Amino acid sequence: MKVYIKKLSWLWMCIGIFGMGSCKDDNAAPAIPDQDSFAKGADISWITEMEAAGVSFYNQAGIATDGLKLLRSLGMNAVRLRVWVDPANGWCNKEDVLVKAYRAHHLGMRIMIDFHYSDHWADPGQQNKPAAWGSLSLDELKAAVAEHTKEVLQLLKDNGITAEWVQVGNETGNGMLWEDGKASESMANYAALNNAGYDAVKAVFPAAKVIVHVHNGYDNSLFRWLFDGLKSNGGKWDVIGMSLYPDKDNWQERTQQCVQNMQDMIARYDSEVMICEVGMSWDEEDAAKAFLTELIDRSRQFPAGQVLGVFYWEPLSYNGWNGYTLGAMDDSGRPTKAWEAFK
């Protein structure tokens, strides 16, 4: 009899395991987001504009799905949202940011806000002042940075939303708000403008971590130049942000260089690190998955958790939306294998 009872318990166990898996359904109600303290996120700033243009997002089964719920069901727990001051068509202004933040918040996702301090893209090639700030003096610019930062964050706060991380400037490897804040011209000016943003963030969200974000995460000399310069000018930051866009042929080398850069940043400045932007061509999904898996694994290996997370930039874009090809959806709007790295 004992033997049978044993056999029966074994059978029960099998039934339990099999039973738990057997009813899995792609459309199943998603679980609460991954509670991992490591942030696995995406910049989804285009989503409202894409939706208004009639673009849909599909799960692997081909069913039209809320883009944010799709993100969450694929293992992500955070979103990143860019802010422009007065963009021509309104997308990514403070009201549009609120809509996206509100949606993410109600899905239990964590939020990073990315201030460009421009009316349009701010990146290594351009850091144009907002049109309305064109004739301001440096002191007035500092005040404008502070006011804009507080205004946007307060709008979120008033709606019950907390920003966990805030980027002061986007890819500011040569400063921001050119020419006044161009780092190669005046590191002191850049540090002063940066600190105006830093203090404004803390005034609204004291617990938020402020990120200074620089392109080419593999380029240690660029990072040393910029952060040495900021530090010697009293510049403040909590987290060093990085972008990394390798291709299928150089991702191993670039990832290795980026990890070494992270190690150096953590040791040199006692700073935390965030990978704020990554991407690879959507049609190189195997390479993208391998790259992201390696990057996330290596990022997680820092003993004190100094690397806070990895964000994919606009993975929901597809079919050449705005000419962008580094998303992570195939041309039918379904997720590629790249997402498997975030599971």
Next chain:
Amino acid sequence: MKKLYDYVVVGFILLLLAACEKEGGTPTITGVEPATLTASKTEVPLEATTPKAVALQLMWNISELQSTETIALSQMKTTVQFSTNASFASVGRSVDVVSASLSYTHQQLNSMVLALGFVPLEQQPIYARVVCRLAPNVEPLYSNVLELAVTAFEPVEDGDYLFMANGDFSAFPWKLCARLEDGIYDGFVQVDQWYNFYLANEASADASTIYGSYPVDGNQYVLYAGDDRWNCWTNNGGYLYLRADVNAMAWSETVVRSLSVTGDFNGWSASANPMVYDQEQQVWTATITTAAPEQWGMKILINESWSWFFGGSETEGVCNLYTADADGFAYEEVGTYRLILDLRDPKAFRYSVEPL
């Protein structure tokens, strides 16, 4: 004892097979609560000068369903409804959504409110709510109702037309017209089978709005104005009736197999007097012999249909396109004449009567 074990095993296997039958389970679902709807603004002055800029964003939170059993989320339907009265006695527009926000550009919202009867330049209220329905047999849940004060702009004059552009925008052979300025454009075209085209609001490659088809296979009839649009194409070719609805962002094509003249003169025959298409002049003609002025006017039936025809209008020389009962157009001549139907400008379909 061995036998008992076998029975138990077989029993469990049967149980397992039955366990995933969807109909079998009775899930208890909780967390079904009405959504809370908010808007980016409640006063919305629409501007013709910024048609593509975001004008209004609605967002809502829907509590997430908790279920004792796995359920398909696709069961849950969310719809945003708009009405011109606060009680929603009639719903002016319903938009099914999967996302938890809805954004309108100035142009999109203007089209919608004009279709709901708004008078341009007058601030008028429109009401919005979100409806969630768990299943067809479950009572829907309604959110709070938002009142939005919207001021529409006058539709741009040339916006009455959509111009059909060929694949490389080197020619604009045909046009469609929204005669009621309601965003529903239609007209007649003659093109080859598999003809590639776009619909543009100006006869220019630099038109501010250019519709193609949505760039995913299977969306041939979905209109889409994004830069990554595909061209539209027709499966049929020949003489076609095209209809493009920029509210629903969809277009359709119907093959015109015949146009036939009917009246007292031929005993209201649907087929006795077909018209002939003149390729060179791009008009339709028929030779008609009457013995008396047409008492009820004449009709020109499309595809011999009594519910799709050209009939009377208040403007001389113009015949309207009808899909419901209507009078014929005036035809006073007696004797043998050539009847010419010109459908090239869909703003007004014209007919004329000439001696042979």
